[in-house]
Amino acid sequence: MPEIKVTPLGAGQDVGRSCILVSIAGKNVMLDCGMHMGYNDDRRFPDFSYITQNGRLTDFLDCVIISHFHLDHCGALPYFSEMVGYDGPIYMTHPTKAICPILLEDYRKITVDKKGETNFFTSQMIKDCMKKVVAVHLHQTVQVDDELEIKAYYAGHVLGAAMFQIRVGSESVVYTGDYNMTPDRHLGAAWIDKCRPDLLISESTYATTIRDSKRCRERDFLKKVHETVERGGKVLIPVFALGRAQELCILLETFWERMNLKAPIYFSMGLTEKANHYYKLFITWTNQKIRKTFVQRNMFEFKHIKAFDRAFADNPGPMVVFATPGMLHAGQSLQIFRKWAGNEKNMVIMPGYCVQGTVGHKILSGQRKLEMEGRQILEVKMQVEYMSFSAHADAKGIMQLIRQAEPRSVLLVHGEAKKMEFLKQKIEQEFHVNCYMPANGETTTLFTSPNIPVDISLGLLKRETAIGLVPDSKKPKLMHGTLIMKDNSFRLVSPEQALKELGLGEHQLRFTCRVHIQDPRKEHEMVLRVYNHLKGILKDYSVQHLPDGSIMVESILIQATAQSEDQGTKVLLVSWTYQDEELGSYLTSLLKKGLPPTTT
Amino acid sequence: MAAHLKKRVYEEFTKVVQQQQHEEISAKKLRLTKPSKSAALHVDLCKATSPADALQYLLQFARKPVEAESVEGVVRILLEHYYKENDASVRLKIASLLGLLSKTAGFSPDCIMDDAINTLQNEKSHQVLAQLLDTLLVIGMKLTENPAVRMRLLDVACKYLTDSSHGVRNKCLQLIGYLGSVEKGATKETESLVTKDVQKIIGDHFNDQDPRVRSAAIKAMLQLHERGLKLQQTIYSQACKLLSDDYEQVRSAAVQLIWVLSQLYPESIVPIPSSNEEIRLVDDAFGKICHMVSDGSWVVRVQAAKLLGSMQQVSSHFLEQTLDKKLMSDLRRKRTAHERAKELYSSGEFSSGRKWGDDAPKEEVDTGAVNLIESGACGAFVHGLEDEMYEVRIAAVEALCMLAQSSPSFAEKCLDFLVDMFNDEIEEVRLQSIHTMRKISNNITLREDQLDTVLAVLEDSSRDIREALHELLCCTNVSTKEGIHLALVELLKNLTKYPTDRESIWKCLKFLGSRHPTLVLPLVPELLSTHPFFDTPEPDMDDPAYIAVLVLIFNAAKTCPTMPALFSDHTFRHYAYLRDSLSHLVPPLRLPGRKLVSSPVSPSVTPHEDPSQQFLQQCLERVYNLQHLDPQSTQELLEFTIRDLQRLGELQSELAGVADFSAAYLRCQLLLIKALQEKLWNVAAPLYLKQNALASAAAKQIMEETYKMEFMYSGVENRQVVTIHHMRLQAKALQLIVTARTTRGVEPLFGMCENFLQEVDSFQRCFISELPHMQDSFVDKLLDLMPRLVTSKPSEAVKILQTTLRQSTFLHLPLPEQIHKATATIIEPAGESDNPLRFTSGLVVALDVDATLEHVQDPQSTVKVQVLYPDGQAQLIHPKPADFRNPGPGRHRLITQIYLSHTAWTEPCQIEVRLLLAYNSNRSKASTRLSKSTWIDSMEAVPPSEYGIEGTIPFSKSVKVYIMPKPARR
Secondary structure: EEEEEEEEOOOOOOOOOOOEEEEHHHHHEEEOOOOOOOOOOOOHHOOHHHHOOOOHHHOOOEEEOOOOOOOHHHHOHHHHHHHHHHOEEEEEHHHHHHHHHHHHHHOOOOOOOHHOOOOOHHHHHHHHHHHHHHEEEEEEEOOOOOOOOEEEEEEOOOOOEEEEEEEEEEEEEEOOOOOOOOOOOOOOOOOOOOOOOOOEEEEEEEOOOOOOOOHHHHHHHHHHHHHHHOOOOOOEOOOOOOHHHOOOOOHHHHHHHOOOOOOOOEEEEHHHHHHHHHHHHOOOHOOHHHHHHHHOOOOOOOOOOOOOHHHHHOOOOOEEEEEEOOOOOOHHHHHHHHHHOOOOOOOOOOOOOOOOHHHHHHOOOOOOOEEHHHHHHEEEEEEEEOOOOOOEEEEEHHHHHHHHHOOOEEEEEEEOOHHHHHHHHHHHHOOEEEEEEOOOOOEEEEOOOOOOEEEEHHHHHHHHHOOOOOOOOOOOOOOOOOEEEEEEEEEEEEEEHHHOOOOOOOOOOOOEEEEEEEOOOOOOHHHHHHHHHHHHHHOOEEEEEOOOOEEEEEEEEEEEEEEOOOOEEEEEEEEEHHHHHHHHHHHHHHOOOOOOOOOO | OOOHHHHHHHHHOOOOOOOOOHHHHHHHHHHHHHHHHHHHHHHHHHHHOOOHHHHHHHHHHHHHOOHHHHHHHHHHHHHHHHHHHOHHHHHHHHHHHHHHHHHOOOOOOHHHHHHHHHHHHOOHHHHHHHHHHHHHHHHHHHHHHHHHHHHHHHHHHHOOOOOHHHHHHHHHHHHHHHOOOOOOOOOHHHHHHHHHHHHHHHHHHHHHOOOOHHHHHHHHHHHHHHOOOOOOOHHHHHHHHHHOOOOOHHHHHHHHHHHHHHHHHOEEEEEEOOOOOOOEEHHHHHHHHHOOOOOOHHHHHHHHHHHHHOOOOOOHHHHHHHOOOOOOOOOOHHHOHHHHHHHHOOOOOOOOOOOOOOOOOOOOOOHOOOOOOOOOOOHHHHHHHHOOHHHHHHHHHHHHHHHHOOOOOHHHHHHHHHHOOOOOOOHHHHHHHHHHHHOHHHHHOOOOOHHHHHHHHHHOOHHHHHHHHHHHHHOOOOOOOHHHHHHHEEEHHHHOOOHHHHHHHHHHHHHHHHHHHHHHHHHHHHHHHOOOOOOOOOOOOOOOOHHHHHHHHHHHHHHOOOHHOOOOHHHHHHHHHHHHOOOOOOOOOOOOOOOHOOOOOOOOOOOOOOOOHHHHHHHHHHHHHHHHHHHHHHHHHHHHHHHHHHHHHHHHHHHHHHHHHHHHHHHHHHHHHHHHHHHHHHHHHHHHHHHHHHHHHHHHHHHHHHHHHOOEEEEEOOHHHHHHHHHHHHHHHHHHHHHHHHHHOOOOHHHHHHHHHHHHHHHHHHOOHHHHOOOOOOOHHHHHHHHHOOOOOOHHHHHHEEEEEEEEOOOOOOOOOOEOOOEEEEOOOOOOOOOOOEEEOOEEEEEEEEEEEOOOOOOHHHHEEEEEOOOEEEEOOOOOOEEEEEEEEHHHHHHHHEEEEOOOOOOOHHHHEEEEEEEEEEOOOOHHOOOOOOOHHHHOOOOOOOOOOOOEOEEOOEEEEEEEEEOOOO
């Protein structure tokens, strides 16, 4: 039985460190290669020794696919390719390829320069790793080798995020990466055609959430920011450098312009400028509005947003600061948070998901006293707000995608186990497909029944379709032919040709059956009666009375011989080849019923 | 007429004989070409050596039209070649030509139908087959009245439905859709049997393997519906299955079909699959179409969103679900109220995404009640309004508008969503939602926070948006006095930011004030900044913001008698001033102790006949009785009346159109009388060369005036057109007489005479039905004298004309019901700037032009912009059709850019910009009555009866723009 095997090395019933191994029809593909935010030890990278203990990874993997540039999806890539060792192709979209190294470099700097870790990948390794990357376009089918092909679909989420379809023969798997089904201020919605894959591997970050309309969210967000600024408070918005940051920037920028506000907006990271440059370039990946208006003004050229300097944090008066990283677990956002936490006029807005163990997660779950490094206790007086701005599909969005793609089974990753459980139940109930949610290291196997293509000679096809009624595409049709399996290929040919090819003589198989009929009359009279009888019944067939006293029904021969002992009983010999089995047996059963009484 | 003329000419002048011969020859030629068309084609096709050649010939042939009578011959020849031809592409072209030919007007294609059907039999190529079926469709469309033909074609179509090519099947289905019998309950039973068959046949192809055929089948079904055949309800379930088709065009068509069925059988009951409950069909269809609003293809989404708007029979709770995304109830349980309440409760499991951790799993819930996909209508509009494509969003807003108009409770609910849409990133969407809001505004009252969002849009940089918003505020209900204050503050802010919005803002405040007098009342002291003890300084009367405040207050005071007590002295003075200067914005108020302001148009006296209307009638009657007066007093009376009418037009804006129109007519008459009173007529010809300047100028002026009368007024009816044309005819006669007297020699007169007689002839033809009304008029007499005129020499004819013109009576101008003069005001450029617009000579500068047009019909084709340079050079600019907007009935707005360029000037100078109304006398109402033949050949045969005079009428004041083209720097 052909099967597809899926093993998450990361992101199985978990968020972070996305890394999923898929074996499909003998091909092994690794989907994403991320790091985990919550850990600083070995657990931050997927356990690549699972793939092989001592051999080269290249021998075991046919390709690696990176869905988008977030570190939890590509953070382990240089480690994997340079330190563990992988030389095969790595696929990602053009924007991902452009932005990914900036983030990796930033990540490396924080880990090595700030935390002083050794045995970490170097800048050169990032560069070497990126050399192995093959960039793909949307909807471009890339042949990895003769059998394996991949194709990217738009996924929303962040610039350049893509869903990938992996196909070998008629078996296929779709991996969604992270995606967003509702368009936002700078990206469109994820879209996939009805590709009916055998398996859809979907993220499920918001498996139990159905979000409000985005306009309400935006309005709430702007209102909160505006109120705080008018009060003279400071607003801290922890973001990851890329993705939501740009979304919120566009939102605030247009709002500031409209309301003519003067309070400064700062953006904390130097790398943003570089990344914004790419946002300006990859206009085709953004939403309809930006694509249509960039000729007049590129929306990513901000007027109100300036670069942040560390000294600004102590300035009096209102301000809005975007600071990285987004979960308040380290870096500048944490520093600013410490400074401002004590004042109840200030506000922190968490625009997205926070992994367990981070400061962000703690304050959101209501902790007001935090233990910082060095046993300090930090009291949080500032307002803590949560606005779901992360560009993941909500429960309804996930269902919508499943409906669009119509997969034969679904596998959930990148989410919390409890929430997945709920969604799994829903999917099974509403689509009547199997749904899996393996944990890390757990292998899910599903059996497929792939179609096996067989070549048929045109002559045979035409001949066979000519027989019988009009072809009806929806119904299976019975055909006679010989299946030849040779050199790993299948061919359906006519028997004659098969014989010729195999150099065999043709044997005819004939069935002959005797039918006893009680009839006192002479032979030829009886034959005539039989002939008339058959002619009366088998109107659609050609029934012939041959001069030698036998009857031909199509190719079936009926002959009458007199029984020597009993003059009253005549014996009919019915003879047919095995091709005419159907008609032949019908005839004999017909004849066995006897002839109708004649009216003389 | 022309024949008479020719005869006469023939008698007198031998020269002209040749001319006639020439004409005869040309006529012969024409006759020769007719049969040659098919013959030439035949020869050409025989000559063709290769299929490519033959194709070329056919293509050339297709460019020329064929007369109805020779179509059949051509068809025969084509068919002959068709049978001989081996190349499929040539056969295809022939087949398509057959279709084109059978469309020829006046040709009945039944004679070629048999041949066309016969050709089908031996055809092997699928493409040619499809084309032939298309031809049959054309033939069938021309012969829809003939049931036998239809039956025959249907048979053919059904036969070829089994073809393996999708193109052929497509065409067959199309044929069935267009020709399937519609007569229901016809006399014979067989007829109804066929009716049933048609739907079944088409229905069978809903499952065709080819998506193109599937969509063609649905379209054929829709076609049947359009032709009036009642579709059977059984199709509904089939159509529902098609909604999940793989191909978007099928889904899109299926959505339409479902919509049609839901309109046909709204009340029938359908079962819900997987349960044993039933709901109304329209509700079910509504749910299904709502579902399609989240389809993968945006084409389908647009289609679905559009159709939702017209499903007004849907139950209200389904309707309200469309705005609710969190309510996860499924259709099945919707029937009982307590179950619904329970579901509402259990759906709380979902997190809103606004608060962290509110999605922590609570107690185990009945998951069966929570349905993520099949809930259909749930949140359809929420999805539609935040769709990625603005086309979908606009469609959703439109649908929302239509549904809200029919359901007040829904209107109340959708308000929040509409207000949200005011912040959409695409301007068109914002505009559309503002318009939508205006349309439903009588159903709603804005809350303060909603008003806040609405007013924020006033700062939008787009003028269209701001003006749409002003219109919206005109008819909005505001609930609190804070709301009014907020609106006023924001509008004033808008005024300072965009001073050009002045008029629009004042108008907006006028309505805001008159709608909410009680809310304005407590604000008055603050707004007027009056103080109980101290006198405050008198505000500047010319300040637009102050005027805006006053407009609001005065309009509120109209229905609130206590308000004037709060006014200070200068307010009353300002009232008197504004009432005079901005009478359309400031209503009459009954102010205590100030009778001079309130009395004149107080509502106490309301006679049925408006006095000014009466006055107008009296004026005109006075004039029409004037035959019996002596010429001198006639002139005086006319002059007085014209003056009266003009003044009336200025005073009474609603009568302006009528007054101006009548005045223009009287002016024409006055000019005519004056011209005829000239002494010159008694003087011998050579002596009055100088004096006649007046007469010919009068003739010219009358012509101009008549064109203005005909084209500048909307609402002119046929009666008036006749009178105007009659006046023009008189002017032409005058012109002819004057020329006859001044020019020496007779030869140039011939042409003029002939022309004039042709004019009279065409006048008679155009207005034959109106002639009885024109007793004793110029034309009436002229027609009596026609035989004499035709046979007499030009000099005599002129004499006859002169006497007729002098004897003829003044024709009464019947007044139309509604008549409006086309006017235009250029708002921008304002023409006040002292700073010249500088640009480098040889390059181009763009000048923004903004103008309002009133009562202009079809402005896209008639309104032009004219630029006059100081050197007398004039430039005519045709604005793009997209530059015209239509903010209200009879009103248009032209916002365009014109490009100026000139060689270098030494100093800045002013150019003039004005709007012109272009007209073409061929397009006039008179000529539309002439039958127009479609073929070019026939048009050539008949010379245009009335040569089209094209001209322009300036209808706006010209605005001066200071410009300075600088020499280019080297």
